[in-house]
Amino acid sequence: MKLSQYPLKTYKDTPAEAELTSHRLMLRSGLIKKLASGLFTWMPLGLKVLKKIENIVRKEMDATGALEILMPAIQPSNLWEETGRWDEYGNLLLKMSDRHNRLFCFGPTHEEVITDIVRGELNTYKQLPVNFYQIQTKFRDEIRPRFGVMRARDFLMKDSYSFHLDQSSLDEEYKKIGHAYDNIFMQLGLNYRKVRADSGEIGGSTSHEYHVLAESGEDKIGYCDEEDFAANVETIKGETAPGGGELSFARGIEVGHIFQLGDKYSKSMKCSVLDSTGKSANLMMGCYGIGISRIVAASIEQNHDKSGIIWPKEIAPFEIIIIAITKKDDEIVLLKSNQIYNDFIKLGYEIALDDRSERAGVKFAEAELIGIPFQIIVSERGLKNNTIELVERGKDGNQDISIDAIKSYFENK
Amino acid sequence: MKLSQYPLKTYKDTPAEAELTSHRLMLRSGLIKKLASGLFTWMPLGLKVLKKIENIVRKEMDATGALEILMPAIQPSNLWEETGRWDEYGNLLLKMSDRHNRLFCFGPTHEEVITDIVRGELNTYKQLPVNFYQIQTKFRDEIRPRFGVMRARDFLMKDSYSFHLDQSSLDEEYKKIGHAYDNIFMQLGLNYRKVRADSGEIGGSTSHEYHVLAESGEDKIGYCDEEDFAANVETIKGETAPGGGELSFARGIEVGHIFQLGDKYSKSMKCSVLDSTGKSANLMMGCYGIGISRIVAASIEQNHDKSGIIWPKEIAPFEIIIIAITKKDDEIVLLKSNQIYNDFIKLGYEIALDDRSERAGVKFAEAELIGIPFQIIVSERGLKNNTIELVERGKDGNQDISIDAIKSYFENK
Numbered sequence: 001m002k003l004s005q006y007p008l009k010t011y012k013d014t015p016a017e018a019e020l021t022s023h024r025l026m027l028r029s030g031l032i033k034k035l036a037s038g039l040f041t042w043m044p045l046g047l048k049v050l051k052k053i054e055n056i057v058r059k060e061m062d063a064t065g066a067l068e069i070l071m072p073a074i075q076p077s078n079l080w081e082e083t084g085r086w087d088e089y090g091n092l093l094l095k096m097s098d099r100h101n102r103l104f105c106f107g108p109t110h111e112e113v114i115t116d117i118v119r120g121e122l123n124t125y126k127q128l129p130v131n132f133y134q135i136q137t138k139f140r141d142e143i144r145p146r147f148g149v150m151r152a153r154d155f156l157m158k159d160s161y162s163f164h165l166d167q168s169s170l171d172e173e174y175k176k177i178g179h180a181y182d183n184i185f186m187q188l189g190l191n192y193r194k195v196r197a198d199s200g201e202i203g204g205s206t207s208h209e210y211h212v213l214a215e216s217g218e219d220k221i222g223y224c225d226e227e228d229f230a231a232n233v234e235t236i237k238g239e240t241a242p243g244g245g246e247l248s249f250a251r252g253i254e255v256g257h258i259f260q261l262g263d264k265y266s267k268s269m270k271c272s273v274l275d276s277t278g279k280s281a282n283l284m285m286g287c288y289g290i291g292i293s294r295i296v297a298a299s300i301e302q303n304h305d306k307s308g309i310i311w312p313k314e315i316a317p318f319e320i321i322i323i324a325i326t327k328k329d330d331e332i333v334l335l336k337s338n339q340i341y342n343d344f345i346k347l348g349y350e351i352a353l354d355d356r357s358e359r360a361g362v363k364f365a366e367a368e369l370i371g372i373p374f375q376i377i378v379s380e381r382g383l384k385n386n387t388i389e390l391v392e393r394g395k396d397g398n399q400d401i402s403i404d405a406i407k408s409y410f411e412n413k
Numbered sequence: 414m415k416l417s418q419y420p421l422k423t424y425k426d427t428p429a430e431a432e433l434t435s436h437r438l439m440l441r442s443g444l445i446k447k448l449a450s451g452l453f454t455w456m457p458l459g460l461k462v463l464k465k466i467e468n469i470v471r472k473e474m475d476a477t478g479a480l481e482i483l484m485p486a487i488q489p490s491n492l493w494e495e496t497g498r499w500d501e502y503g504n505l506l507l508k509m510s511d512r513h514n515r516l517f518c519f520g521p522t523h524e525e526v527i528t529d530i531v532r533g534e535l536n537t538y539k540q541l542p543v544n545f546y547q548i549q550t551k552f553r554d555e556i557r558p559r560f561g562v563m564r565a566r567d568f569l570m571k572d573s574y575s576f577h578l579d580q581s582s583l584d585e586e587y588k589k590i591g592h593a594y595d596n597i598f599m600q601l602g603l604n605y606r607k608v609r610a611d612s613g614e615i616g617g618s619t620s621h622e623y624h625v626l627a628e629s630g631e632d633k634i635g636y637c638d639e640e641d642f643a644a645n646v647e648t649i650k651g652e653t654a655p656g657g658g659e660l661s662f663a664r665g666i667e668v669g670h671i672f673q674l675g676d677k678y679s680k681s682m683k684c685s686v687l688d689s690t691g692k693s694a695n696l697m698m699g700c701y702g703i704g705i706s707r708i709v710a711a712s713i714e715q716n717h718d719k720s721g722i723i724w725p726k727e728i729a730p731f732e733i734i735i736i737a738i739t740k741k742d743d744e745i746v747l748l749k750s751n752q753i754y755n756d757f758i759k760l761g762y763e764i765a766l767d768d769r770s771e772r773a774g775v776k777f778a779e780a781e782l783i784g785i786p787f788q789i790i791v792s793e794r795g796l797k798n799n800t801i802e803l804v805e806r807g808k809d810g811n812q813d814i815s816i817d818a819i820k821s822y823f824e825n826k
Contacts (some may be wrong), residue, residue, distance in 0.1 A: 096509035
């Protein structure tokens with residue numbers, strides 16, 4: 001992308017309401033734009049990050065054998081009445097009536113809908129186990145939306161639901177998805193812990209959360225890496241760590257949550273199949289969520305400095321930005337910058353070119369603010385020696401590299 | 414995908430309410446499942462088709478230089494009041510109140526939101542022209558939803574909005590997007606016409622629709638291919654074709670619509686920039702839609718026979734299905750089928766393997782119903798001669814091909 005053709009608008013100041021670093025930096029860098037309380041438009045750079053996370057999640061979920069589907073965002077009230085959640089869920093549920101005065105909600109979660117599908121589609125144990133997932137915008141009518149996309153009203157989730165004949169099959173899938181989640185969060189370049197958790201209003205027994213460690217986190221977790229133990233402190237009641245190791249404490253941002261639901265939903269919604277003896281059996285269920293839009297903010301909370309965002313390269317909107325230090329009537333710098341840009345595009349890199357007629361200081365500041373991992377600085381001075389300057393975001397110093405060696409520099413990265 | 418691990422459920426009968434062929438075939442083949450009136454879940458096979466169309470649309474929109482964003486589905490009423498559409502739009506607009514009794518709607522279209530973004534982000538003509546697009550689920554509260562995803566209440570759209578300083582820039586973009594649409598519909602393997610149209614309630618002057626030709630189409634179009642003329646008959650008033658050629662008539666399904674909006678929205682919402690003389694100028698707008706979920710149904714209306722769907726290979730859920738004709742204790746057929754399956758997977762093909770213990774007749778019928786373009790039939794009889802049978806969906810006859818030659822057969826396709 002050439003910035004001359006992209007209406008990038010960054011901000012020095014942010015509204016006082018933005019208390020959190022990620023919220024401030026996302027607004028200042030123009031990744032998102034507020035439409036109304038708790039509702040944000042994902043602008044081009046922000047959407048690129050969101051899509052990269054989405055694609056990593058999709059790839060790993062596909063690898064587990066889970067099947068992607070897409071359920072309607074708008075759900076009829078009758079299903080929620082079957083489980084009693086129409087009333088229980090409270091004001092977080094955004095309700096509405098259609099033109100025929102039938103009641104609907106904008107789904108914050110899809111246990112009822114998927115259970116309704118499965119009870120209609122499956123009838124024998126031979127079709128089990130099965131895991132359906134979707135990647136979809138959900139809605140929670142927060143009383144006081146804040147922290148930007150960290151606690152927005154609409155948010156992008158990966159939610160999946162597995163169905164089993166018995167507990168051992170559920171245990172197996174729970175382990176498999178937990179492993180996929182580890183792959184996902186490692187690929188996203190996040191420092192995280194998988195912690196023992198409460199199941200909360202979703203119901204069920206066993207449950208684990210995935211927390212990105214960051215000082216601004218809303219949850220407190222206790223962990224002992226030597227003993228491979230971590231738990232939400234809410235669940236630690238006078239316990240010492242198994243094995244007796246000493247607990248460390250840190251704050252975490254919840255970005256994933258997996259639950260064993262048991263038969264909570266299959267029982268109330270009569271979701272059963274015939275087992276191998278021909279007897280009707282209620283299905284066992286697991287459910288597994290990842291807050292895709294929240295991960296964008298969590299990653300920023302963990303990776304930033306006073307100049308702006310520092311993206312892990314796996315989810316950066318661009319891996320490299322070429323900064324052309326142009327002066328008036330200075331065709332050669334732009335020419336050379338475009339040449340490098342086209343070469344990298346051909347090699348399949350995602351690269352931006354700052355070819356605007358802005359001051360060098362503005363270009364540096366914006367490249368740092370939006371957090372692109374590598375800057376290639378092309379200047380008249382450098383070109384005299386046939387070099388460019390390379391700056392790695394978040395690291396001190398820079399290095400001169402001969403123009404002919406840039407490509408091999410990145411190939412060997 | 415191995416069908417033994419996929420809970421495929423097809424139906425011989427469909428509810429009487431399904432009047433349209435595509436609606437019947439999508440339900441029978443399990444591409445979609447009804448949740449409530451006009452609301453459908455996209456099941457795995459259906460979602461694969463939807464995603465393929467989405468990806469072709471995204472690739473061509475990116476190639477035009479349009480920037481992808483994602484606006485909230487839920488929009489505040491105040492923006493719609495600025496343009497007067499909060500009342501004008503009528504009952505198709507699904508309205509709701511949040512917990513603080515503020516009014517919102519589930520957006521059927523996003524002119525107001527994008528105009529609000531642009532008036533906040535852009536301030537000089539130097540940032541123009543710009544075209545933002547999104548791919549998103551929208552909602553229209555149809556009085557009588559019917560025809561399946563053809564006229565559902567929620568539907569997946571690509572909508573884009575361009576902004577210009579003057580008419581000539583708008584004309585240029587309008588032409589560019591029109592050209593991208595031609596690329597898209599050709600790649601989708603559709604027989605379509607671009608027709609002159611009315612602008613309807615969106616407003617503006619110049620406008621064209623893209624129609625997939627099909628007998629079941631709701632619109633009537635007149636066209637003369639020799640003169641490169643086509644128009645919605647609503648707009649033909651006693652006209653003969655330009656050049657005097659004779660008009661043919663056909664029924665069409667609208668799958669795309671492009672509009673020149675002029676300053677309708679920028680005027681009422683005060684969306685302006687400073688021009689080169691420093692004077693404030695209202696922006697000129699274009700808007701461009703493609704009904705992604707509707708294309709799935711339109712493609713089926715155009716490509717089917719009495720046995721089921723015939724997918725163009727560009728959007729088929731799988732390009733090839735291997736049908737293993739297994740008998741009891743017949744390991745060799747399954748073994749060979751799995752071998753061919755793994756070979757094709759490695760080569761990057763999207764391929765399904767019917768390795769279920771179903772009768773051959775059931776497997777053939779389902780492969781035809783779900784419309785996979787190529788069937789590779791592996792049987793004991795064939796293996797004796799070291800051949801498989803190849804059947805091309807929608808074409809008569811089949812051919813025996815030696816196992817060693819299958820790969821090169823598809824490479825040269």
